[in-house]
Amino acid sequence: MAPPEEKSIVLEESVACEPQNRPISSIVIIIAMQSEALPLVNKFQLKEDLDPVFPKGVPWVRYRGTYKGLNINIIWPGKDTVLGVDSVGTIVASLVTYASIQALQPDLIINAGTAGGFKAKGANVGDIFLASGVAFHDRRIPIPVFDLYGVGLRQAFSTPNLLKALNIKVGKLSTGDSLDMSPQDEASIIANDATIKDMEGAAVGYVADLLKVPAIFVKAVTDIVDGEKPTAEEFMQNLAAVTAALDQAVTEVVDFLNGKCLSEL
Structure with missing residues (x-):
């Protein structure tokens, strides 16, 4: 049996090694669209990884580099290999999140992107x-317990100090694979008490929770879902300006993370 002094040293070392109490050193930022990703790639002066860590043949792109002491990886799912459009939606988001965690072992995941917002909820x-x-x-x-599984509610990593420091609103995010909103989707979104809707967040959250990696979700509103303009039209009209606001917000989040432990967020 170790002497009391040695026990104390071992315990102190154990506490110091807890992930919550270590400075964040590596983050993965998952972004679905190239137009959302490239301004941040330039801001953080990242380089495309020419020796990719992902399976051969997938279009996923990793940008990597160091910014203010943080190892930053921006993961963009790339263009669909058949149609050439951004690979959006929950399936790709799940795969990319899983592969990124397995390959890169980040301390924190940030899912950044644009979203629809509901004026009825203040967006x-x-x-x-x-x-x-x-x-x-x-x-x-619609089967007991399976219904809850389908909704897949998960909490984002708690960041009270980040919220105090930055001018960011808080709201629940609801995710689906369609840009438009059917009456059934609308009923589910209302039931989810959501303020914003996107096509990736809950999928990223599912995998992050499964593999026990903290995840936060930074979303910028491009269109008002319960407004008068058609969603697709308003989305395209506002995409460039809102992406600039998103990139600024993500930069502020990353600046706040620098030098802090997860427990300080």
Whole structure:
């Protein structure tokens, strides 16, 4: 049996090695669209990884580098190999998140992107939200317990100090694979008490929770879902300006993370 003094040293070392109490050193930022990713790649002066850590043949792109002492990886799922459009949606988001965690072992995941917002919940075009929780609105399984599994509610990593420091709103995020909103989706979104909706967040949250990696969700509102303009039209109209606001917000988040432990967020 170790002497009391040695026990104390061992315990102190154990506490110091807890992930919550270590300075964050490595983050993965998952972004679905190239137009959202490239300004941040330039801001952080990242380089495309020419020796990719992902399986051969996938279009996923990793940008990597060091910014203010943080190892930053921006993961963009790339262009669809058949149609050439951004690979958006929950399937790709899940795969990319899983592969990124396995290959890179980050301390924290940031899912950044644009989203629709609901004026009934106080959202405006250009608002930046930090999601308090994520859920799905298009996985309807009307069987007891399976219904809860379908919704897949998960809490985002708690960041009270980050919220105090930055001018960011808080709201629940609801995720589905369609840009538009059917009446069934609308009912589910209302049931989820969501302020914003996207096509990736809850999928990223599911995998992050499964593999026990803290995740936060930074979303910028491009369109008002319960407004008068068609969603697709408003989305395209506001994408460039809102992406600039998103990139600024993500930069502020990363600056705040620098030198801090998870427990200080």
